Amino acid sequence: MRLTRVTVQFNCVVFCLLWQVAFGDVSYSFQEEMKRGSLIGNIAKDLNLETSKLSSRNARIDAAGNRKRYCDINLNTGGLIVADRIDREELCGEKLSCVIKRDLVLENPLELHPFSLHIQDINDNPPQFNEETVNIEIQESADRGARFVIEEAQDADVGQNSVQQYSLKKNDHFILATSGNTVELVLDKELDREKQDDINLVLTALDGGSPQRSGTVVIHVTVLDANDNVPVFSQAVYKASLPENSPVDTVVVTVSAADADEGINGDVTYDFGHVSDDVKKVFNIDRKSGEIKVNGAIDFESVPTYDLRVKAKDGLGLSSYTKVTVDITDVNDNRPVISVKSLANPVPESVQPGTEVGIINVQDADSDNNQHVRCSIQQNVPFKLVPSIKNYYSLVTTGQLDRELVSDYNITISATDEGSPPLSSCKTVQLSVADINDNPPVFEEQSYSAYVSENNKPGSTLCSVTARDPDWRQNGTVIYSLLPGEVNGAPVSSYLSVNGDTGVIHAVRSFDYEQFRSFKVQVMARDNGSPPLSSNVTVSVFISDVNDNSPQILYPAPEGNSFMTELVPKAAHGGSLVSKVIAVDADSGQNAWLSYHIVKSTDPGLFTIGVHSGEIRTQRDISESDSMKQNLIVSVKDNGQPSLSATCSMYLLISDNLAEVPELKDISYDDKNSKLTSYLIIALVSVSTFFLTFIIIILGVRFCRRRKPRLLFDGAVAIPSAYLPPNYADVDGTGTLRSTYNYDAYLTTGSRTSDFKFVSSYNDNTLPADQTLRKSPSDFAEVFGDSNSSPEVGACHVTFLRSDKRF
Ligand SMILES: *[C@@H]1O[C@H](CO)[C@@H](O)[C@H](O)[C@H]1NC(C)=O
Ligand SMILES: *[C@@H]1O[C@H](CO)[C@@H](O)[C@H](O)[C@H]1NC(C)=O
Ligand SMILES: *[C@@H]1O[C@H](CO)[C@@H](O)[C@H](O)[C@H]1NC(C)=O
Numbered sequence: 001m002r003l004t005r006v007t008v009q010f011n012c013v014v015f016c017l018l019w020q021v022a023f024g025d026v027s028y029s030f031q032e033e034m035k036r037g038s039l040i041g042n043i044a045k046d047l048n049l050e051t052s053k054l055s056s057r058n059a060r061i062d063a064a065g066n067r068k069r070y071c072d073i074n075l076n077t078g079g080l081i082v083a084d085r086i087d088r089e090e091l092c093g094e095k096l097s098c099v100i101k102r103d104l105v106l107e108n109p110l111e112l113h114p115f116s117l118h119i120q121d122i123n124d125n126p127p128q129f130n131e132e133t134v135n136i137e138i139q140e141s142a143d144r145g146a147r148f149v150i151e152e153a154q155d156a157d158v159g160q161n162s163v164q165q166y167s168l169k170k171n172d173h174f175i176l177a178t179s180g181n182t183v184e185l186v187l188d189k190e191l192d193r194e195k196q197d198d199i200n201l202v203l204t205a206l207d208g209g210s211p212q213r214s215g216t217v218v219i220h221v222t223v224l225d226a227n228d229n230v231p232v233f234s235q236a237v238y239k240a241s242l243p244e245n246s247p248v249d250t251v252v253v254t255v256s257a258a259d260a261d262e263g264i265n266g267d268v269t270y271d272f273g274h275v276s277d278d279v280k281k282v283f284n285i286d287r288k289s290g291e292i293k294v295n296g297a298i299d300f301e302s303v304p305t306y307d308l309r310v311k312a313k314d315g316l317g318l319s320s321y322t323k324v325t326v327d328i329t330d331v332n333d334n335r336p337v338i339s340v341k342s343l344a345n346p347v348p349e350s351v352q353p354g355t356e357v358g359i360i361n362v363q364d365a366d367s368d369n370n371q372h373v374r375c376s377i378q379q380n381v382p383f384k385l386v387p388s389i390k391n392y393y394s395l396v397t398t399g400q401l402d403r404e405l406v407s408d409y410n411i412t413i414s415a416t417d418e419g420s421p422p423l424s425s426c427k428t429v430q431l432s433v434a435d436i437n438d439n440p441p442v443f444e445e446q447s448y449s450a451y452v453s454e455n456n457k458p459g460s461t462l463c464s465v466t467a468r469d470p471d472w473r474q475n476g477t478v479i480y481s482l483l484p485g486e487v488n489g490a491p492v493s494s495y496l497s498v499n500g501d502t503g504v505i506h507a508v509r510s511f512d513y514e515q516f517r518s519f520k521v522q523v524m525a526r527d528n529g530s531p532p533l534s535s536n537v538t539v540s541v542f543i544s545d546v547n548d549n550s551p552q553i554l555y556p557a558p559e560g561n562s563f564m565t566e567l568v569p570k571a572a573h574g575g576s577l578v579s580k581v582i583a584v585d586a587d588s589g590q591n592a593w594l595s596y597h598i599v600k601s602t603d604p605g606l607f608t609i610g611v612h613s614g615e616i617r618t619q620r621d622i623s624e625s626d627s628m629k630q631n632l633i634v635s636v637k638d639n640g641q642p643s644l645s646a647t648c649s650m651y652l653l654i655s656d657n658l659a660e661v662p663e664l665k666d667i668s669y670d671d672k673n674s675k676l677t678s679y680l681i682i683a684l685v686s687v688s689t690f691f692l693t694f695i696i697i698i699l700g701v702r703f704c705r706r707r708k709p710r711l712l713f714d715g716a717v718a719i720p721s722a723y724l725p726p727n728y729a730d731v732d733g734t735g736t737l738r739s740t741y742n743y744d745a746y747l748t749t750g751s752r753t754s755d756f757k758f759v760s761s762y763n764d765n766t767l768p769a770d771q772t773l774r775k776s777p778s779d780f781a782e783v784f785g786d787s788n789s790s791p792e793v794g795a796c797h798v799t800f801l802r803s804d805k806r807f
Pocket of ligand 2: 434435436437438472473474475529530531
C-alpha cells in the first residue's frame, strides 16, 4: 500500500513535469508546512520571462475567487515563495495528491500563465485513537481465540505517514491481530473473573513516517462474571427435629448456600427440589433466607420423618442440592380409641360368672409412652376387663346376672394413656340381659280366704288371686288354674272355677253352710315359659251362715206326737230344775243363738224358763194347792235377722209317785192308738232309764274320784242321744262320736249348776290357723258368759274341746 502510494506520487511528478513540458504548463512540488518566504522555484525563469520587467508588468499571483494565494512572486528575482501556511491535511485531507492551481498574471500585454503547486505530505501528525481509554467488557467465559474489535487509530497524514502498525503491550491474556484497517484483540488465555476482574491493556499505533510517530490507548478490559460457580451449601445434610403440631411459621431449619459468583450469578435463591405436594403443603421455604417454616399440620402419626430436597439456585440457573431431614417428635395428641370387636348382646341372665361377653380393642396412635394405655371399667357393674393379647381385653362377667333386677347395663369403659398430660377416652357399651324363665309366679299372699254367704248365686265372684312373675313376656305371663282335688267327695271344679287370665274365682254352685262351712282348694299359677314354672296357693272358702234354719226342738218331742211328761217332786223348792227344753239350730252364731220363752202356762207364776238355757225351774216351792198337771208352751227363737222360731209343749206332773203315771193318759192328748203309744213310751222310758243309769254310774265314778259330794240323782233329766237327729250325732260301732259338730249335754241337778259341755270336733279344714271363722268358739263363750251373770240361771261352765281325741 505504502509502496503503491509512493509509486503513484512518483508517477504523478513525472507526469506533471512531462505535462508542463508538453503544454508549457509549470508546476512545482514542495512539502507542506514550509516557512513563509521559503522559495518554491523561479517561475520567471521557468516561463522564460524577463525578470527586469516583472515589476513593470505588474506581475502577480492570482487565485480564482477570493481563495488564499498561498504563494507569492518575488518581483526582483522572479522566485515563487510561500506566502501562507500550507497544511496539506487542511487542504486535501486524505487525498493522496494535493494540487493547488494558481495563475501568474502579467500586464502589458496581459499574459496569463497557469501553474500548479503540488503539496508534499510530511509526517506531522501522530496516529491518534478516538479515546484515551477504551472500555470493553468480556465475559469470563469467553473462549480462547475470541476476537474483540478495537477502533483503529487515525493519522491525518497520508501515505507512509499514516498508521502503519500497532503494538500491544505484553499481557497474560490477549494478543493483537490486525488485518487491513481492523484491529482485534484475540483472547489467548481464558479469563477468570474470580481471579482478576479487570485488565488494562496498552495499545500503540505507529505510523511509517520518519521520525516515526505513535499514539497509544489504554484498553480497560472488565471481566464480566460468568455464572461459573454453583452455590455451595454449608452442610451436606441438614438435620432438624420438630415436635408435631408445631404451629404454622415455626422455623424448622435454615439452609444457606454460598455462591462465589457475583451479582445475579451469586444471588442464591432457595426452593424445594423434587418433593411431593404433600410436603409442600406442610413446609415452605423462604426463597431469600433459606428458612424452612411450618406451613401446615405436622402429624407424627401420619409422617414421622420428612426428607426434603432443597435446591439453591443462582440467578442464571446454576443450582445445587442438599437434603434436609426433619424428624417429627411425638406429642401425646391422640386419645386412645376404644372399639368393641365383639359383643354377645343380649346376654342370657343364666351365664356363669366369668363368662366372656365381649372383646374390646384399644388403640392409641401415638408412640412409646403416649401409646401405653390402661383400661378400666366403672365399679358398680358386674363386669370386668381382663387383658388379653396385645391391646385386646375381654369383657367378663364377675357375678350372676339377674334380668329381673337389672335388665340393661351401660358399661363405661375408659382408657387412659401414659402421656403427659395423659389423654383418656370413654366408651359406653350397652348390654341387655336376656330373660330366662327363672322365676316362678309368686302369689301376692301366702294364702287366700274367701267369704261367701250360703245360698249364694252360682257364678258369683268369691275372690281373686294374683300372682306376679317378674320374667319377660311369656316367661312372666301367669295362667291360673284349679288343681284337681275333692271337696266332700266331689271334684273341686264342681264348686269353683278360676279365670285363667285374671285369677278371679267364681262359685259354680250355691253353697250350704249347713252342709259344710269351709273348704280349701289349691290354685296353681303357672307361667308360659318352657319349661313352665308354677306355684300353688291355698284358697280357703268360708261359707257364712244365713238364718235359713229355724230352731229344732229336740226335747221335748215336737208337738203332736209327744206324750212325754216330766215328773216334778212335790217337795221341789223354788228354783229347782224340773226340766229343760233342748233345741238346736242348724245355723250358727246369732242365727243359732236360741232364746226360750214360756208363751203359755197353766200356772204362770209357777215355772220359769232360762232365756238361754231352756232350763225350766220352779219359781216358788210347790204347794199342795198347785194343780198336779201343769202344761207349758215354750217358744224357741233364734237370734237371726229375721229370727225364726219353733214352739213345743211341755207336760209337767207334780207327783212323787210314778204310780200316778196312769193319769198320764189323761194328761196326754186323746189318742186313738194310745195302747201302741203307751208301749212305745214304756219301751223308751226303760231304754232311757237304762241309759241314764249308765251315765249316772259313770258320773258317779267321776265325781267320786273328784271327791266332790254330790247328790246322785236329783231330778236328773237325761237326754238320750237317740233323740238327736242322725246328722247331728252318730254312734258308730266303736262308740266314738264321729259327727263334725256335736252337742253333748249332760246335766247334774242338786248342785244347782249345770255343766254344759260342747264337744266340738274340728277338722283342720274347718278351723284354719288364722282363726278366720266368723264366729269363733270364744264368741259362744261370751254369750254364755253373759248368761252366767243372769240371776235366774245357774253358773254355766262351758268347755270347748278342739278335738274329739279327748274322748
Ligand atoms: C343407658 O344409656 C341409654 C342411652 O343413653 C339410656 O337410655 C338408658 O336409660 C341407660 N340405661 C341405664 C341402665 O343406665
Ligand atoms: C324365656 O326363657 C327361656 C329360657 O328359660 C328363653 O330361652 C326365652 O328366650 C325366654 N323368652 C323371652 C321372651 O325372653
Ligand atoms: C303344685 O301342685 C301340683 C299338684 O299337686 C304339683 O304337681 C306341683 O309340683 C305343685 N307346685 C309347687 C310349686 O309346689
